[in-house]
Amino acid sequence: MRRWIADQLQTTTLGDTRRKDRVAFMIEQFAAKPGESIPQVFRDWKAIKAAYRLLSNPQVSPAEIPAAMCDCCVDRLREQNGMVLAIQDTTSLDFSAHPQTSDLGPLGGGDGSAGHGFFMHSVLAVGADGVPLGLLHQEVWARDAADIGKHHQRHERPIEDKESARWLRALDAVRQAVPASVEVLTVGDREADIYALLALERPSHSHLLIRAAQDRRVDGEAGHLLAAVEAAPEAGRYELLVRQHPTHAMRNVTVAMRFCEVTLLPPLAGGRRSDLPPVKLTALEVREVPAAEPAATPGERAPLRWLLLTDLPVADLATARDLVGRYCQRWLIERYHYVLKSGCKIEDHQLHTAAALQRLLAIYCVVAWRLLWMTYAAREHPQEPCTVAFSDLEWQILYWRQYGRKELPDKPPDLHEAVRWLAKLGGFIGRKGDGEPGVKVLWRGLMQLQENVIGYHLANPSPEDVGKA
Numbered sequence: 096m097r098r099w100i101a102d103q104l105q106t107t108t109l110g111d112t113r114r115k116d117r118v119a120f121m122i123e124q125f126a127a128k129p130g131e132s133i134p135q136v137f138r139d140w141k142a143i144k145a146a147y148r149l150l151s152n153p154q155v156s157p158a159e160i161p162a163a164m165c166d167c168c169v170d171r172l173r174e175q176n177g178m179v180l181a182i183q184d185t186t187s188l189d190f191s192a193h194p195q196t197s198d199l200g201p202l203g204g205g206d207g208s209a210g211h212g213f214f215m216h217s218v219l220a221v222g223a224d225g226v227p228l229g230l231l232h233q234e235v236w237a238r239d240a241a242d243i244g245k246h247h248q249r250h251e252r253p254i255e256d257k258e259s260a261r262w263l264r265a266l267d268a269v270r271q272a273v274p275a276s277v278e279v280l281t282v283g284d285r286e287a288d289i290y291a292l293l294a295l296e297r298p299s300h301s302h303l304l305i306r307a308a309q310d311r312r313v314d315g316e317a318g319h320l321l322a323a324v325e326a327a328p329e330a331g332r333y334e335l336l337v338r339q340h341p342t343h344a345m346r347n348v349t350v351a352m353r354f355c356e357v358t359l360l361p362p363l364a365g366g367r368r369s370d371l372p373p374v375k376l377t378a379l380e381v382r383e384v385p386a387a388e389p390a391a392t393p394g395e396r397a398p399l400r401w402l403l404l405t406d407l408p409v410a411d412l413a414t415a416r417d418l419v420g421r422y423c424q425r426w427l428i429e430r431y432h433y434v435l436k437s438g439c440k441i442e443d444h445q446l447h448t449a450a451a452l453q454r455l456l457a458i459y460c461v462v463a464w465r466l467l468w469m470t471y472a473a474r475e476h477p478q479e480p481c482t483v484a485f486s487d488l489e490w491q492i493l494y495w496r497q498y499g500r501k502e503l504p505d506k507p508p509d510l511h512e513a514v515r516w517l518a519k520l521g522g523f524i525g526r527k528g529d530g531e532p533g534v535k536v537l538w539r540g541l542m543q544l545q546e547n548v549i550g551y552h553l554a555n556p557s558p559e560d561v562g563k564a
Contacts, residue, residue, distance in 0.1 A: 097123060097486075103461050107163040110154050117149050118160065118458060126462045127545030129538045130440040150451040157450065160457035161233040164464070168220050168229030169272055177223030178278045178302075181231055181269045182425050183262060183287060185216045186432040189442055190452065198449035200237030212442075213237040213449060215456070216261045218269060218281075219428045224475045227427055227467050230460065232268035234261055235453050254291045262287050263295060275300055280407075282425050290362050293404065294371045304422055307378070307402040314358040314373065324380045324402065327355035331412040332384060337399060337423060348399055349386075352416070354379040354409050379403045379415050427467070430534060434463040438538040466541070469514060470534050477511030485513055492547045493517060520544055 100119050109115045128136045137143045149155060172179055187202045189210040203209025218232040238258075254260050266281055273279045278300045283292075285308035293303065310321045317323035330352045336345055359374045383399035403422055409415050435441050439459045446452050469484050481490045490507050493516040507513075515525060518532030521539030525532075 099465070099484075100126075100461070103167050104160070104163050106166040107159050109156075109159055114149065114152070114155060117145060118155075121146055121149070121458055122461050125439070125458060126465060126541065127548075128542050129438050129459075129462055129466070130443075130542075132444065147446075150446060150454045151448070152454075153450070155454055157235065157453035157457045158233075161230055161460060164230045164461060165232065165272055168231055169274070171222075171228045172220060172277050173274060175222050175228070175277060178280050178421075179223065179228070179273070180221040180282055180421060180424055181273070181279050182219045182221060182282045182428045183216070183265050184219075184284065184425070184428040184432070185214055185261070185286065186436075187214050188212045188436075188452075188456070192442075193445045196446060196449060196452065198237060201240050202238070213453070216265060217428065217431070217460075218265050219431055221424055221427055225424060225427075226471045226475050227431070227464065229464055229468075231272050232265050233460065234264065235456065237449055254289070259286070259289055262289055262292050266292060266295060266297070270298060270301055273301070278302070280304055280421060282422060284425065288404075290359070290371060290374075293359065293374050293376065294361075297406075302405065302407050303376075304403060304405045304407075304418060306422065307404050311362070312360040314360055320357060320359070320378060320402070323355060323357050324353055324378050327353040327380075329353055330415060333412075333416060335381070335399075335419070335423075349384040350381045350399065351384050352379065352381060352412060352419075354415050359404075376404045376406055377409045379405070379409065379418060381419055427471075431463060431467055434466050434534050434538070435459060438466060438534060439463055466534050466538055470532070470537055473511045473514035474531050477509055479510040481507050481510045481513035484510060488548060488551065489544060492544065492551060493520075496520060496547065517541065517544060 097119070100122050103122075104115055104119055107115065109118060124136050133146050134143055137146055187210075189202060189212045190196055190199055191210040191212065194211075199211040200213060201209065202212055202214075214236055216234045217230060220228040220231045222228050254263065262283065269279060269281060275298065280302045281304070283303075283305045285306050287305045288308040290311070293305065297303075307320065310319050312318065313320050313323050315323065317326055332349055332351050334347055335350045336347050355378055357376055357378050359376060361371045361373065379402070381399065381401040381403070385398065401419070401422070403418065405418060407414075407418065409418065435456075439462055441452075441456055441459050444452065444455055446455065472479065472484070485493070485507075487507070490513050491503055493513055494503060494508070495501075497516045497519070514537070515523070515532060517540040518536045519525060519540070520543040521532075521536035521541075523529070523532045523536040523540070
Protein backbone atom coordinates (compact mmCIF):
# COMPACT_ATOMS: atom_id res chain seq x y z
CA MET A 96 0.00 0.00 0.00
CA ARG A 97 2.83 2.41 0.78
CA ARG A 98 4.13 2.19 -2.77
CA TRP A 99 0.63 2.89 -4.08
CA ILE A 100 0.22 5.92 -1.78
CA ALA A 101 3.62 7.26 -2.83
CA ASP A 102 2.46 7.12 -6.45
CA GLN A 103 -0.64 9.20 -5.64
CA LEU A 104 1.44 11.91 -3.93
CA GLN A 105 4.42 11.80 -6.25
CA THR A 106 4.02 15.29 -7.75
CA THR A 107 3.50 17.24 -4.53
CA THR A 108 5.47 18.00 -1.38
CA LEU A 109 2.60 19.90 0.31
CA GLY A 110 5.16 22.63 0.92
CA ASP A 111 7.33 20.40 3.11
CA THR A 112 8.39 16.75 2.72
CA ARG A 113 7.54 16.15 6.38
CA ARG A 114 3.94 17.14 5.69
CA LYS A 115 3.91 14.83 2.69
CA ASP A 116 5.16 11.97 4.86
CA ARG A 117 2.50 12.74 7.46
CA VAL A 118 -0.27 12.76 4.83
CA ALA A 119 1.00 9.46 3.39
CA PHE A 120 0.94 7.93 6.88
CA MET A 121 -2.61 9.25 7.46
CA ILE A 122 -3.85 7.83 4.16
CA GLU A 123 -2.40 4.44 5.08
CA GLN A 124 -4.07 4.48 8.49
CA PHE A 125 -7.45 5.71 7.20
CA ALA A 126 -7.35 3.08 4.44
CA ALA A 127 -6.83 0.44 7.12
CA LYS A 128 -9.82 1.68 9.14
CA PRO A 129 -12.24 3.55 6.87
CA GLY A 130 -15.16 4.96 8.79
CA GLU A 131 -13.40 5.20 12.17
CA SER A 132 -12.83 8.48 14.04
CA ILE A 133 -9.36 10.03 14.22
CA PRO A 134 -8.73 8.83 17.82
CA GLN A 135 -9.86 5.31 16.84
CA VAL A 136 -7.62 5.27 13.78
CA PHE A 137 -4.39 6.48 15.40
CA ARG A 138 -4.84 5.53 19.09
CA ASP A 139 -1.40 6.85 20.04
CA TRP A 140 -1.78 10.35 21.54
CA LYS A 141 1.21 11.78 19.65
CA ALA A 142 -0.12 10.51 16.34
CA ILE A 143 -3.59 11.88 17.12
CA LYS A 144 -2.17 15.34 17.88
CA ALA A 145 -0.04 15.25 14.72
CA ALA A 146 -3.12 14.41 12.62
CA TYR A 147 -5.17 17.27 14.09
CA ARG A 148 -2.21 19.62 13.69
CA LEU A 149 -1.87 18.81 9.99
CA LEU A 150 -5.61 19.15 9.36
CA SER A 151 -5.54 22.59 11.02
CA ASN A 152 -2.43 23.81 9.19
CA PRO A 153 -3.35 26.70 6.83
CA GLN A 154 -0.18 26.01 4.83
CA VAL A 155 -1.60 22.68 3.69
CA SER A 156 -3.82 23.42 0.69
CA PRO A 157 -6.78 20.99 0.45
CA ALA A 158 -6.53 21.20 -3.35
CA GLU A 159 -2.96 19.85 -3.54
CA ILE A 160 -3.83 16.22 -2.84
CA PRO A 161 -6.53 15.95 -5.57
CA ALA A 162 -4.15 17.76 -7.95
CA ALA A 163 -1.49 15.11 -7.30
CA MET A 164 -4.09 12.38 -7.80
CA CYS A 165 -4.93 13.98 -11.15
CA ASP A 166 -1.27 13.85 -12.23
CA CYS A 167 -1.13 10.15 -11.34
CA CYS A 168 -4.43 9.54 -13.14
CA VAL A 169 -3.14 11.20 -16.32
CA ASP A 170 -0.18 8.81 -16.32
CA ARG A 171 -2.64 5.91 -16.29
CA LEU A 172 -4.66 7.48 -19.11
CA ARG A 173 -1.64 7.33 -21.41
CA GLU A 174 -1.64 3.54 -21.05
CA GLN A 175 -5.31 3.17 -22.05
CA ASN A 176 -6.68 1.73 -25.27
CA GLY A 177 -10.02 3.11 -26.40
CA MET A 178 -12.13 6.04 -25.30
CA VAL A 179 -11.86 7.17 -21.67
CA LEU A 180 -14.86 8.51 -19.75
CA ALA A 181 -14.64 11.69 -17.66
CA ILE A 182 -17.73 11.45 -15.44
CA GLN A 183 -18.78 14.69 -13.73
CA ASP A 184 -21.07 14.95 -10.72
CA THR A 185 -21.78 17.06 -7.64
CA THR A 186 -22.57 15.87 -4.13
CA SER A 187 -23.30 17.68 -0.87
CA LEU A 188 -21.62 16.90 2.43
CA ASP A 189 -23.81 17.65 5.44
CA PHE A 190 -22.18 18.56 8.77
CA SER A 191 -25.32 19.95 10.44
CA ALA A 192 -24.79 17.54 13.34
CA HIS A 193 -21.64 19.50 14.24
CA PRO A 194 -22.85 23.09 14.83
CA GLN A 195 -19.50 24.22 16.28
CA THR A 196 -17.76 23.89 12.89
CA SER A 197 -17.19 27.33 11.36
CA ASP A 198 -17.35 28.54 7.74
CA LEU A 199 -19.93 26.04 6.56
CA GLY A 200 -22.69 27.17 4.20
CA PRO A 201 -26.36 26.33 3.66
CA LEU A 202 -27.03 23.28 1.50
CA GLY A 203 -30.48 24.47 0.44
CA GLY A 204 -32.49 27.48 1.53
CA GLY A 205 -30.88 30.31 3.45
CA ASP A 206 -32.66 29.27 6.66
CA GLY A 207 -30.47 26.17 6.86
CA SER A 208 -33.47 23.83 6.81
CA ALA A 209 -31.70 21.61 4.27
CA GLY A 210 -28.56 21.44 6.40
CA HIS A 211 -25.14 23.08 6.53
CA GLY A 212 -21.94 21.88 4.92
CA PHE A 213 -20.25 22.21 1.56
CA PHE A 214 -20.38 20.83 -1.96
CA MET A 215 -17.91 18.77 -3.95
CA HIS A 216 -17.81 18.56 -7.75
CA SER A 217 -15.57 15.80 -9.08
CA VAL A 218 -14.50 14.33 -12.40
CA LEU A 219 -13.83 10.58 -12.22
CA ALA A 220 -11.85 9.02 -15.08
CA VAL A 221 -13.00 5.55 -16.16
CA GLY A 222 -11.22 3.33 -18.67
CA ALA A 223 -12.84 1.66 -21.64
CA ASP A 224 -12.89 -1.55 -19.56
CA GLY A 225 -15.06 0.10 -16.87
CA VAL A 226 -12.31 0.35 -14.23
CA PRO A 227 -12.05 3.72 -12.40
CA LEU A 228 -8.67 5.34 -13.11
CA GLY A 229 -8.75 8.17 -10.57
CA LEU A 230 -9.71 11.82 -10.20
CA LEU A 231 -9.15 14.27 -13.05
CA HIS A 232 -10.52 17.32 -11.23
CA GLN A 233 -12.17 18.30 -7.98
CA GLU A 234 -13.70 21.52 -6.69
CA VAL A 235 -15.04 22.10 -3.16
CA TRP A 236 -17.00 25.13 -1.98
CA ALA A 237 -19.48 26.39 0.62
CA ARG A 238 -22.43 28.57 -0.35
CA ASP A 239 -22.71 32.12 0.92
CA ALA A 240 -26.04 32.49 2.72
CA ALA A 241 -26.29 36.03 1.30
CA ASP A 242 -26.58 34.60 -2.22
CA ILE A 243 -29.61 32.46 -1.41
CA GLY A 244 -32.82 33.73 -2.96
CA LYS A 245 -31.29 35.15 -6.15
CA HIS A 246 -32.63 32.38 -8.36
CA HIS A 247 -35.00 34.80 -10.10
CA GLN A 248 -31.97 36.78 -11.32
CA ARG A 249 -30.36 33.82 -13.07
CA HIS A 250 -31.17 35.03 -16.60
CA GLU A 251 -29.45 38.37 -16.00
CA ARG A 252 -26.26 36.93 -14.53
CA PRO A 253 -23.37 35.72 -16.72
CA ILE A 254 -22.55 32.01 -16.51
CA GLU A 255 -19.24 32.82 -14.78
CA ASP A 256 -21.18 34.20 -11.78
CA LYS A 257 -23.40 31.15 -11.41
CA GLU A 258 -22.75 28.02 -9.36
CA SER A 259 -23.40 25.98 -12.50
CA ALA A 260 -20.15 27.34 -13.97
CA ARG A 261 -18.44 24.48 -12.11
CA TRP A 262 -19.42 22.20 -15.02
CA LEU A 263 -17.58 24.43 -17.48
CA ARG A 264 -14.52 24.73 -15.24
CA ALA A 265 -14.41 20.96 -14.88
CA LEU A 266 -14.65 20.47 -18.64
CA ASP A 267 -11.83 22.95 -19.14
CA ALA A 268 -9.75 21.12 -16.51
CA VAL A 269 -10.28 17.86 -18.43
CA ARG A 270 -9.25 19.59 -21.65
CA GLN A 271 -6.01 20.76 -20.06
CA ALA A 272 -5.22 17.49 -18.28
CA VAL A 273 -5.97 14.81 -20.88
CA PRO A 274 -3.28 14.35 -23.55
CA ALA A 275 -4.33 14.87 -27.18
CA SER A 276 -3.50 11.22 -27.86
CA VAL A 277 -6.33 10.08 -25.53
CA GLU A 278 -9.95 10.30 -26.74
CA VAL A 279 -12.14 11.39 -23.82
CA LEU A 280 -15.92 11.50 -23.42
CA THR A 281 -17.30 13.82 -20.71
CA VAL A 282 -20.47 12.34 -19.18
CA GLY A 283 -22.96 14.37 -17.16
CA ASP A 284 -26.49 14.04 -15.80
CA ARG A 285 -29.34 16.53 -16.24
CA GLU A 286 -27.58 19.21 -14.17
CA ALA A 287 -25.00 19.40 -16.95
CA ASP A 288 -27.62 20.40 -19.54
CA ILE A 289 -26.22 23.92 -19.78
CA TYR A 290 -26.16 25.57 -23.20
CA ALA A 291 -22.82 27.27 -22.53
CA LEU A 292 -21.35 23.85 -21.77
CA LEU A 293 -22.76 22.31 -24.95
CA ALA A 294 -21.43 25.25 -26.99
CA LEU A 295 -18.00 25.35 -25.35
CA GLU A 296 -15.17 24.93 -27.84
CA ARG A 297 -13.31 21.66 -27.35
CA PRO A 298 -10.31 19.97 -29.00
CA SER A 299 -10.98 17.21 -31.51
CA HIS A 300 -10.25 14.40 -29.01
CA SER A 301 -12.78 15.70 -26.46
CA HIS A 302 -16.50 14.80 -26.71
CA LEU A 303 -19.73 15.16 -24.73
CA LEU A 304 -22.52 12.84 -23.58
CA ILE A 305 -25.07 14.80 -21.54
CA ARG A 306 -28.54 13.84 -20.37
CA ALA A 307 -30.96 16.54 -21.48
CA ALA A 308 -33.19 18.26 -18.94
CA GLN A 309 -34.76 20.97 -21.12
CA ASP A 310 -36.91 20.88 -24.22
CA ARG A 311 -34.65 23.28 -26.11
CA ARG A 312 -35.45 25.09 -29.32
CA VAL A 313 -34.09 23.40 -32.44
CA ASP A 314 -33.76 24.49 -36.03
CA GLY A 315 -36.33 22.94 -38.40
CA GLU A 316 -40.00 22.10 -38.55
CA ALA A 317 -40.11 20.28 -35.21
CA GLY A 318 -39.26 23.48 -33.39
CA HIS A 319 -38.25 21.78 -30.12
CA LEU A 320 -35.99 18.92 -29.08
CA LEU A 321 -38.60 16.47 -27.80
CA ALA A 322 -40.74 16.84 -30.90
CA ALA A 323 -37.72 16.28 -33.15
CA VAL A 324 -36.79 13.04 -31.38
CA GLU A 325 -40.38 11.74 -31.27
CA ALA A 326 -40.61 12.31 -35.02
CA ALA A 327 -37.56 10.11 -35.63
CA PRO A 328 -38.21 6.46 -36.57
CA GLU A 329 -37.65 3.76 -33.97
CA ALA A 330 -34.19 2.27 -34.57
CA GLY A 331 -34.77 -0.91 -32.59
CA ARG A 332 -35.44 -2.49 -29.21
CA TYR A 333 -33.20 -4.34 -26.78
CA GLU A 334 -32.80 -5.39 -23.14
CA LEU A 335 -31.06 -2.95 -20.81
CA LEU A 336 -29.89 -3.63 -17.24
CA VAL A 337 -30.32 -0.32 -15.46
CA ARG A 338 -30.46 1.42 -12.09
CA GLN A 339 -32.50 4.64 -12.27
CA HIS A 340 -31.57 5.92 -8.81
CA PRO A 341 -28.85 5.06 -6.24
CA THR A 342 -31.51 3.68 -3.88
CA HIS A 343 -33.09 1.45 -6.55
CA ALA A 344 -32.16 -2.12 -7.34
CA MET A 345 -30.86 -3.06 -10.77
CA ARG A 346 -33.58 -4.22 -13.17
CA ASN A 347 -33.85 -5.51 -16.72
CA VAL A 348 -36.09 -3.45 -19.00
CA THR A 349 -36.95 -3.54 -22.70
CA VAL A 350 -36.21 -0.17 -24.27
CA ALA A 351 -36.97 1.40 -27.64
CA MET A 352 -34.26 3.57 -29.21
CA ARG A 353 -34.65 6.65 -31.40
CA PHE A 354 -31.95 9.05 -32.55
CA CYS A 355 -31.59 11.99 -34.89
CA GLU A 356 -29.31 14.91 -35.62
CA VAL A 357 -30.46 18.27 -34.25
CA THR A 358 -29.22 21.85 -34.27
CA LEU A 359 -29.87 23.46 -30.91
CA LEU A 360 -30.63 27.19 -30.99
CA PRO A 361 -29.29 29.54 -28.31
CA PRO A 362 -31.71 30.17 -25.44
CA LEU A 363 -33.63 33.42 -25.09
CA ALA A 364 -32.69 35.25 -21.89
CA GLY A 365 -35.08 37.97 -20.74
CA GLY A 366 -36.31 38.40 -24.31
CA ARG A 367 -32.73 38.84 -25.56
CA ARG A 368 -30.98 36.41 -27.86
CA SER A 369 -27.83 34.81 -26.54
CA ASP A 370 -24.57 35.54 -28.35
CA LEU A 371 -23.71 31.82 -28.22
CA PRO A 372 -23.72 29.96 -31.55
CA PRO A 373 -26.11 27.16 -32.57
CA VAL A 374 -24.84 23.69 -31.68
CA LYS A 375 -25.11 20.59 -33.89
CA LEU A 376 -25.57 17.40 -31.85
CA THR A 377 -27.13 13.95 -31.99
CA ALA A 378 -30.11 13.30 -29.72
CA LEU A 379 -30.75 9.75 -28.49
CA GLU A 380 -33.95 8.73 -26.73
CA VAL A 381 -34.07 5.54 -24.64
CA ARG A 382 -37.65 4.78 -23.61
CA GLU A 383 -38.90 1.80 -21.62
CA VAL A 384 -41.44 -0.35 -23.43
CA PRO A 385 -44.32 -1.16 -21.05
CA ALA A 386 -44.69 -4.83 -20.20
CA ALA A 387 -47.85 -6.62 -21.31
CA GLU A 388 -49.35 -6.36 -17.83
CA PRO A 389 -52.00 -4.21 -16.12
CA ALA A 390 -51.15 -0.53 -15.67
CA ALA A 391 -48.79 0.34 -12.82
CA THR A 392 -50.43 1.25 -9.54
CA PRO A 393 -49.85 4.72 -8.00
CA GLY A 394 -46.54 5.01 -6.18
CA GLU A 395 -44.55 2.76 -8.52
CA ARG A 396 -41.48 4.25 -10.22
CA ALA A 397 -41.93 5.99 -13.54
CA PRO A 398 -40.91 4.13 -16.71
CA LEU A 399 -37.34 4.76 -17.82
CA ARG A 400 -36.88 7.59 -20.30
CA TRP A 401 -33.51 9.14 -21.07
CA LEU A 402 -32.80 11.81 -23.65
CA LEU A 403 -29.06 12.03 -24.31
CA LEU A 404 -27.12 14.64 -26.30
CA THR A 405 -23.73 13.92 -27.87
CA ASP A 406 -21.39 15.47 -30.40
CA LEU A 407 -20.34 12.01 -31.59
CA PRO A 408 -21.80 10.71 -34.86
CA VAL A 409 -24.46 8.00 -34.51
CA ALA A 410 -25.16 6.06 -37.70
CA ASP A 411 -26.78 2.88 -36.42
CA LEU A 412 -28.36 1.11 -33.45
CA ALA A 413 -25.08 -0.53 -32.38
CA THR A 414 -23.38 2.86 -31.97
CA ALA A 415 -26.40 4.25 -30.11
CA ARG A 416 -26.42 1.26 -27.74
CA ASP A 417 -22.72 1.72 -27.08
CA LEU A 418 -23.28 5.33 -26.03
CA VAL A 419 -26.19 4.36 -23.78
CA GLY A 420 -23.90 1.77 -22.16
CA ARG A 421 -21.31 4.47 -21.55
CA TYR A 422 -23.93 6.69 -19.93
CA CYS A 423 -24.87 3.80 -17.64
CA GLN A 424 -21.30 3.92 -16.30
CA ARG A 425 -22.13 7.28 -14.75
CA TRP A 426 -23.23 5.10 -11.82
CA LEU A 427 -19.54 4.74 -10.87
CA ILE A 428 -19.29 8.30 -9.58
CA GLU A 429 -22.39 7.67 -7.46
CA ARG A 430 -20.53 4.71 -5.95
CA TYR A 431 -17.51 6.94 -5.34
CA HIS A 432 -19.65 9.35 -3.33
CA TYR A 433 -21.27 6.41 -1.55
CA VAL A 434 -17.88 5.14 -0.41
CA LEU A 435 -16.92 8.60 0.88
CA LYS A 436 -20.12 9.00 2.86
CA SER A 437 -21.08 5.49 3.95
CA GLY A 438 -17.70 3.76 3.95
CA CYS A 439 -15.34 6.52 5.06
CA LYS A 440 -18.15 8.30 6.97
CA ILE A 441 -16.69 11.71 6.18
CA GLU A 442 -19.85 13.47 7.45
CA ASP A 443 -19.37 11.96 10.94
CA HIS A 444 -16.04 13.71 11.58
CA GLN A 445 -16.00 16.70 13.93
CA LEU A 446 -13.42 19.41 13.25
CA HIS A 447 -13.40 23.11 14.11
CA THR A 448 -13.36 24.59 10.61
CA ALA A 449 -14.60 23.82 7.13
CA ALA A 450 -11.00 24.13 5.87
CA ALA A 451 -9.89 21.32 8.22
CA LEU A 452 -12.77 19.16 7.00
CA GLN A 453 -11.77 19.83 3.40
CA ARG A 454 -8.20 18.67 4.13
CA LEU A 455 -9.62 15.49 5.68
CA LEU A 456 -11.91 15.07 2.65
CA ALA A 457 -8.90 15.31 0.31
CA ILE A 458 -7.18 12.50 2.23
CA TYR A 459 -10.31 10.35 2.19
CA CYS A 460 -10.69 10.90 -1.57
CA VAL A 461 -7.54 8.82 -2.03
CA VAL A 462 -8.89 6.11 0.28
CA ALA A 463 -12.30 6.01 -1.44
CA TRP A 464 -10.80 5.75 -4.91
CA ARG A 465 -8.56 2.84 -3.87
CA LEU A 466 -11.60 0.91 -2.62
CA LEU A 467 -13.53 1.65 -5.80
CA TRP A 468 -10.58 0.75 -8.05
CA MET A 469 -9.97 -2.53 -6.23
CA THR A 470 -13.64 -3.53 -6.57
CA TYR A 471 -13.81 -3.06 -10.33
CA ALA A 472 -10.24 -4.05 -11.22
CA ALA A 473 -10.87 -7.48 -9.66
CA ARG A 474 -13.92 -7.89 -11.92
CA GLU A 475 -12.41 -6.65 -15.17
CA HIS A 476 -8.81 -7.89 -14.77
CA PRO A 477 -9.15 -10.98 -12.57
CA GLN A 478 -5.87 -12.56 -13.76
CA GLU A 479 -3.67 -9.64 -12.66
CA PRO A 480 -1.35 -10.57 -9.77
CA CYS A 481 -2.80 -9.49 -6.46
CA THR A 482 0.41 -7.56 -5.69
CA VAL A 483 -0.99 -4.64 -7.72
CA ALA A 484 -3.32 -4.05 -4.75
CA PHE A 485 -1.84 -5.89 -1.75
CA SER A 486 1.54 -6.08 -0.05
CA ASP A 487 3.15 -9.50 0.37
CA LEU A 488 2.17 -9.60 4.02
CA GLU A 489 -1.43 -8.67 3.24
CA TRP A 490 -2.03 -11.37 0.63
CA GLN A 491 -0.24 -13.96 2.76
CA ILE A 492 -2.50 -13.18 5.72
CA LEU A 493 -5.53 -13.41 3.43
CA TYR A 494 -4.27 -16.83 2.28
CA TRP A 495 -3.83 -18.02 5.84
CA ARG A 496 -7.29 -16.74 6.83
CA GLN A 497 -8.70 -18.75 3.93
CA TYR A 498 -6.68 -21.97 4.25
CA GLY A 499 -5.12 -21.95 7.71
CA ARG A 500 -1.38 -21.86 8.37
CA LYS A 501 -0.50 -24.10 5.46
CA GLU A 502 2.50 -23.59 3.23
CA LEU A 503 2.28 -20.51 1.04
CA PRO A 504 2.05 -20.92 -2.76
CA ASP A 505 5.12 -20.31 -4.90
CA LYS A 506 3.61 -17.20 -6.46
CA PRO A 507 0.94 -14.72 -5.32
CA PRO A 508 -2.69 -15.52 -6.23
CA ASP A 509 -4.50 -13.48 -8.85
CA LEU A 510 -6.33 -10.27 -7.98
CA HIS A 511 -9.81 -11.78 -8.30
CA GLU A 512 -9.09 -14.54 -5.81
CA ALA A 513 -7.42 -12.23 -3.26
CA VAL A 514 -10.27 -9.71 -3.43
CA ARG A 515 -12.82 -12.46 -2.80
CA TRP A 516 -10.79 -13.58 0.25
CA LEU A 517 -10.83 -9.98 1.45
CA ALA A 518 -14.59 -9.75 0.89
CA LYS A 519 -15.15 -12.88 2.96
CA LEU A 520 -13.43 -11.15 5.88
CA GLY A 521 -16.09 -8.46 5.46
CA GLY A 522 -19.00 -10.90 5.50
CA PHE A 523 -19.26 -11.90 1.82
CA ILE A 524 -20.50 -15.50 1.59
CA GLY A 525 -19.50 -16.13 -2.00
CA ARG A 526 -22.30 -18.49 -2.97
CA LYS A 527 -22.80 -19.37 -6.61
CA GLY A 528 -25.56 -16.80 -7.14
CA ASP A 529 -24.05 -14.00 -5.04
CA GLY A 530 -22.19 -12.31 -7.89
CA GLU A 531 -19.06 -10.27 -7.26
CA PRO A 532 -18.40 -8.49 -3.94
CA GLY A 533 -19.13 -4.77 -3.69
CA VAL A 534 -17.33 -1.91 -2.00
CA LYS A 535 -19.23 -2.27 1.29
CA VAL A 536 -17.96 -5.76 2.14
CA LEU A 537 -14.48 -4.79 0.88
CA TRP A 538 -14.09 -1.88 3.29
CA ARG A 539 -15.25 -4.11 6.15
CA GLY A 540 -12.76 -6.72 5.00
CA LEU A 541 -9.94 -4.15 4.84
CA MET A 542 -10.57 -3.17 8.46
CA GLN A 543 -10.35 -6.81 9.54
CA LEU A 544 -7.25 -7.41 7.40
CA GLN A 545 -5.39 -4.46 8.91
CA GLU A 546 -6.20 -5.68 12.41
CA ASN A 547 -4.58 -8.99 11.41
CA VAL A 548 -1.55 -7.17 9.98
CA ILE A 549 -1.09 -5.25 13.23
CA GLY A 550 -1.40 -8.48 15.22
CA TYR A 551 1.18 -10.19 13.00
CA HIS A 552 3.69 -7.37 13.50
CA LEU A 553 3.19 -7.50 17.26
CA ALA A 554 3.81 -11.24 17.30
CA ASN A 555 6.63 -11.16 14.73
CA PRO A 556 8.83 -8.09 15.17
CA SER A 557 10.99 -9.12 12.17
CA PRO A 558 8.85 -8.70 9.03
CA GLU A 559 11.60 -10.11 6.81
CA ASP A 560 10.75 -13.56 8.13
CA VAL A 561 7.20 -13.38 6.72
CA GLY A 562 6.50 -16.19 4.25
CA LYS A 563 9.03 -18.63 5.68
CA ALA A 564 6.51 -20.39 7.86
